[in-house]
């Protein structure tokens with residue numbers, strides 16, 4: 053059935069993260085098209101998408117050159133069982149290893165959750181086969197506030213209590229530690245000291261769990277959906293040292309931070325520290341098609357060699373992993389990020405927007421902290437800047453709704469930490485111009501101003 057403004061569709065869609073009682077009797081808005089940073093609804097209203105879908109449409113909407121690639125690949129070879137290999141998937145693996153800059157092998161799947169599940173299984177099997185007594189290395193350590201996905205393992209690694217309520221118990225062996233969170237760190241510590249303390253507590257956790265039982269530590273270089281937590285510069289290099297000291301694999305979840313979002317091709321480049329395993333999704337194909345990847349350093353891949361009867365190979369297959377169309381689309385999206393220097397634009401325009409937001413909201417009593425890196429920003433809202441009591445849910449939602457009504461879609465860290473869903477999330481497409489950044493800043497500032505009048 054085609055859609056028309058005068059004739060609302062029957063609505064049997066179960067929306068994610070949505071309390072449908074609120075929608076009863078309402079006609080939900082339907083979006084019909086998008087171009088650049090803007091989405092248009094069925095009534096012709098345009099919205100600046102300041103969250104790039106789910107921080108994934110890095111190259112912006114409506115790129116017909118990507119559609120052309122998809123069309124051509126579908127006509128030529130629309131699907132191939134992943135046990136065989138097509139040109140695009142080989143080329144994509146090659147491209148990723150080239151961008152990463154070291155010898156690696158890449159396993160493909162279709163979502164960030166799957167990429168992380170894959171990483172956990174690889175880590176466990178690696179230790180089993182590494183020949184250093186790693187049979188007991190099963191545990192995965194991750195961080196509070198981080199999001200790693202919605203499947204059972206990825207959800208278990210996720211450090212957001214509200215995303216798990218009612219769905220637990222999850223699989224055993226998932227442990228959490230606090231990430232650096234300078235805004236709410238101990239007031240007597242500098243940011244660097246706080247970073248040192250968080251790294252130290254990770255090491256203590258590994259020791260207390262028994263290092264010989266820990267397979268891997270997974271972290272986003274910068275916690276995104278959990279509220280945009282930017283780590284102090286010393287933290288990630290210290291984490292690397294600690295993982296090495298205890299034989300723990302380090303996994304970087306680059307599902308959000310990959311492909312230019314933080315102002316470099318990959319987020320970890322800011323901290324000049326490499327992981328052993330990397331996971332990608334979202335920006336990999338700029339949200340044009342579902343595709344995800346788990347890349348491992350060669351020294352890990354090598355432990356999967358062996359006689360077939362020894363079962364040393366990775367015994368997983370994903371129907372949509374290594375999809376020729378998804379691979380061709382991802383290659384094109386990456387090419388656009390490179391050709392148009394979108395990581396540089398994310399750094400430049402993102403930096404500009406962060407400064408503008410900080411300036412515009414400098415005296416606003418609800419603006420606790422405005423932080424970010426590249427084209428990702430969080431505005432932590434509080435009742436009072438002294439006490440840092442989080443602004444009530446209803447008020448935070450009110451500000452988000454006000455922005456949407458005024459043409460700017462942004463997010464917040466909803467259903468994450470009880471009582472701490474108070475961070476507005478801004479992460480537009482990386483093609484954003486300064487003029488569009490100004491529109492976001494003006495809309496957010498005006499909405500925050502109106503919130504004070506209520």
Ligand SMILES: Cc1ncc(COP(=O)(O)O)c(C=O)c1O
Nearest residue numbers: 163164165199200201307308333
């Ligand atoms: C950092 C991070 N990792 C993993 C995921 C899971 O990705 P997906 O929704 O594609 O399963 C997300 C999704 O938002 C994410 O933000």
